[in-house]
Amino acid sequence: MIYVIGIGPGKLDHMTKEAIDCLRNSQVIIGYKTYINLIKDLIKDKEIIENGMRQEIDRCNMALEISSKGKSVALISGGDSGVYGMAGLIYELNSKRDKKERIKVVQGVTSCISAASSLGAPLMNDFCQISLSDLMTPWKQIEKRLELASQADFVICLYNPKSKGRPEHLSYAFKIMEKYKNSNTPVGIVKNAGRDNEEVYVMDFGRMNFDLCDMATMVIIGNKETYIDNGKIITPRGYKI
Template structure:
């Protein structure tokens, strides 16, 4: 049995009861070492398999092999395991196994939802997730998605917005969206959602400060109806009030 567990942004308060139960039930915990450090209270004397970034395939293959021995394995993802997490990779691998391996995906609070609650109500209407990481997706595909999402007036949640190796991607994304997003469009920036160093900033499209953003940041760009009130972003659903 493999539990693919979304642990939320990292704090216990934002973990689901099902996620905690799955981790407690598992014999082995498998995950990226940074995420393992967020769940130490649930590990206790369990066997732990951990490695670094960009080693997802090796990590998931190990989890499958361990599960085939009869042990219960919890594979950890931050946020939700099915949103840029390990659920898809685990299921891809297990479908190729001759021996049946049971998989249960445990949902978690993804960063966009956590950030939205901190910002107010920015994703009350249609929204989308776009990752600015081109490690697995060609940049030209990302540019097309940004343009079409902005043209369709989606609220846009940007994952993996800016890193040392991709410091200009966010500015380029804003340049692309700027064809369709007005300068007064509200933008929310939330760093380290649900963690000790959590920070929130609300600005507009034209006053966006890219230097505030790193890989632990969620950037939420409003639609044409989104407005700012008392440092909160609000996107009307369309109710008559």
């Protein structure tokens, strides 16, 4: 049995009871070492297998192999395992096996939800999530998604906004969006959402500070109705008040 567990931001308070129970019921824990470190107090009596970034296929294959030998396995993702996490990959690999392993996806709190709670209520109307990482998706396709989402006036949540290998992607994204987002559109920046070292910033689109952002940052850009009140971002749902 493989439990594909989203651990949310990584703090016990922000994990679901189901996620905690499945971790405790698993014999082997497999995950990216950064996420393993976030839950080490919960799994100190378990067999732990950890590795680095871009080794997702290896982790999934190990989980399938260990599960096939009769052990219960927890495959760890940050946030929610079905949102840029391990759920899709483990299902894809399992679909190619002659003997399928049992898989259960255990939900977690994804970054945009955690960040939104710190910013106020920015996601009260239609929103979308776009990753600026072009490791898996061609940049031209990401540009098109940014263009159309902005034109449709979605609130936009940007995952993986900036890294050392692609320091300009976030500024490029803002250049695409500025055709449809005015300079007063609220922007929320949350670094390390839901963790002890969380940082929260609220500003206007026209005063965006790209230097604040890195791979551990969630950026949320409002729609035409979104506004800032007392330091919080609010996107109206449409109630007549």
